[in-house]
Amino acid sequence: MNEVNGPYELRAGVPTGEVFRRLRTEAGLSDKAPEAVELALPNTWYGVVLYYEGKPIGMGRIIGDGGTAFQIVDVCVQPAHQGRGLGQRIMAALTDELERRAPATAYVSLIADGSARFLYEKFGFADTAVHDSIGMYRLMRKS
Numbered sequence: 001m002n003e004v005n006g007p008y009e010l011r012a013g014v015p016t017g018e019v020f021r022r023l024r025t026e027a028g029l030s031d032k033a034p035e036a037v038e039l040a041l042p043n044t045w046y047g048v049v050l051y052y053e054g055k056p057i058g059m060g061r062i063i064g065d066g067g068t069a070f071q072i073v074d075v076c077v078q079p080a081h082q083g084r085g086l087g088q089r090i091m092a093a094l095t096d097e098l099e100r101r102a103p104a105t106a107y108v109s110l111i112a113d114g115s116a117r118f119l120y121e122k123f124g125f126a127d128t129a130v131h132d133s134i135g136m137y138r139l140m141r142k143s
Helices: 017-026 034-043 086-101 116-121
Strands: 002-005 008-012 046-052 055-064 069-077 107-110
Touching: 008 086, 017 034, 017 055, 017 069, 046 086, 055 086, 069 086, 086 116
Parallel strands: 069 107
Antiparallel strands: 002 008, 008 046, 046 055, 055 069
């Protein structure tokens, strides 16, 4: 995929570790340790990077086992470029790839922070609580 729309271009792939960390923090997401990022990025099932005039300003990834379980992660756009439908472009690319390659019985999940849930709902994602499920997490911390 290599979609161009005005000064914005969406390309399949993952950013470098440095760009990944920068995009996350600029968009208000938590930073990740460089060594963790270097382990994680090669395990991306599918990812996209959004460029503005050749510079990366957004991204999104799908991780998972390739068959039964997938998770959409790291969807972000720099604040200066938000409100232009770019998050929708990222999500459309990710969900299109899932439709194309993921088995019909696959479970796809994500964590919606704040008002991002309204974006994700446009792509068919729903609150798990209506299915008597609760999303849970655990952060690994070194003592």
